[in-house]
Amino acid sequence: MKKKRKRPAVRVEIAGEALESVFEECDRYDHEETGGRVIGHFTMDGDSVVIQARGVIEPGPNARRSRTSFFQDGEHQTEVFRRIEAADPSIEHLGNWHTHHVNGYPTLSGGDRATYRRIVNHELHNPDFFYALLVTHRNDGRKGLDRYAVRHYVLFRGDDAVHEIAPTNVKVTDDPSIWPKDHRASIDARGDHDADGAGPRGKVSVAVRARDQVVLGVLFPSLAPRLATPTGTFFWKGQLPLIDGSAVDIKVAEIDDDGSLVYYPVVSPTSEHVAELCGTSFSSAAHAVRALELQMNREIYQSAMAR
Ligand SMILES: [Zn+2]
Known part of the structure; x- marks a missing residue:
């Protein structure tokens, strides 16, 4: 068994345009769950990780949605990722986002956690963490990037726990989004x-x-x-x-x-x-x-x- 290491401190920097894409997708699917992949860069040194979310890859034409479940079109997303990677070899699949604003469940479900644990421990998943952004509800009467409430989570390879990232450690930046490009x-x-x-x-x-x-x-x-x-x-x-x-x-x-x-x-x-x-x-x-x-x-x- 590996020696248990101290869990690193995590900060998230998310491009406002990427967050806007997330919310636009939520606007579009207001009766069914939806989501996508979060891409960007990260820095990791010993006891701190900075996750720089710079874009989201859409769920794809063959995604399946219901009020309580959501399956992405992995083939489409991989193809898009390869295209982005050709222009930026340092791009990483940091994690996923999805929404519960349609079913009101305020946190990750058991199924979400199990899925994310599987991904973070998968040999083909490069970072030693997996970032999950969850849209929890719509803020009625609010506009722009305040129109939805979100929570941020992180999982680590070899660690069963799901850690919530405190809102004070999340910063929305004005970096342009890498994807969608236009x-x-x-x-x-x-x-x-x-x-x-x-x-x-x-x-x-x-x-x-x-x-x-x-x-x-x-x-x-x-x-x-x-x-x-x-x-x-x-x-x-x-x-x-x-x-x-x-x-x-x-x-x-x-x-x-x-x-x-x-x-x-x-x-x-x-x-x-x-x-x-x-x-x-x-x-x-x-x-x-x-x-x-x-x-x-x-x-x-x-x-x-x-x-
Ligand atoms: Zn869920």
Whole structure:
């Protein structure tokens, strides 16, 4: 048996943008549990650990949720993690976050603890600790990063106990989040960065963009919202995967058409039909992407059948 060592003191520094992503996910799933992976860096020397949470990886398109349980899409998350790691080899999977605000359970469940113990003792889990952020309830009437209450926990390899980190040892920083990468653009895009930011386009565009964000986030996670500088034009950009395993670079441009916003797909045209779609306006970016996907898949299918 190993000699029992003194438990290190733990401090958490979490990027405000990462916390905002957590809360946005909670806003989105207000009837079912949800969560994700927490990534970042840490420093560990003898008797102190500083956990620097710099981003969260979304649960993924195949996550399963209920009021009392939540299973993440591990394959999707691993793929995202590998991409982040390619740009930042020092990135670590620090732990997980999930929410109980939908079931009111104020602390980690027995199942949560058992799962986290398994992970922290797993040979493929690199840090000798596992960090768990739990959203416990919604603070009605509060805004911004005060709109939910959170608790922070840490587990150590070879130690069965679950330790709560005192709120005084948790600091929210203004470091930018590493993931989601376009967080700033997505906040700006929804117009809630400041009250007058919505401009003449007003609430409608904010609602459409927010819905696009949810729908596209699930169906086409490689598409990200962008703001062109200096024009301030809003668009979506990324790769559209097709049925033959290929992917095509697309954009969806948002155009102010006499006070109402419309969306045009932009892609290098492969056919007359696709060119026609690029001249058609849609009521949301999600509609535009789906129409494009349908048409391009149809053409792949038809050319395969014609062979
Ligand atoms: Zn739980």
